[in-house]
Amino acid sequence: MTNDERGRVGDEEVLNTKAFLEVANRFIEFANRENMTVKATDLHMAFLYGAARYNAYVAKAILEVENHEEFVDHMVEQYRKMLQQHLADGSLEEPVD
Numbered sequence: 001m002t003n004d005e006r007g008r009v010g011d012e013e014v015l016n017t018k019a020f021l022e023v024a025n026r027f028i029e030f031a032n033r034e035n036m037t038v039k040a041t042d043l044h045m046a047f048l049y050g051a052a053r054y055n056a057y058v059a060k061a062i063l064e065v066e067n068h069e070e071f072v073d074h075m076v077e078q079y080r081k082m083l084q085q086h087l088a089d090g091s092l093e094e095p096v097d
Helices: 003-012 017-034 042-060 067-088
Strands: none
Touching: 017 042, 042 067
16 A cells, blocks of 8 residues: 555545544553563553654655644644543553453
8 A cells, every 4th residue: 555545545534433442442452462571661652652653654654744843743732632631530540451
């Protein structure tokens, strides 16, 4: 699949909430499996690095973002909101088996 085709897939259909959460949950399930052999403190930084790397690729190759600082500011604000929401979630206080 070319970069143009990957971009068009995103243009044709936006994930609905259910599909969005299913994709996110697959990442979480992967993290939980990896946590059996990788410390959580290392794993969360690896995921953050991977997310940054993939988002930079999407910004440059798919979205063709010209103003990188505006894109970074937008992504940081999105992450801040998501992280604050999850930190306020009392169900995350207990380890998941």
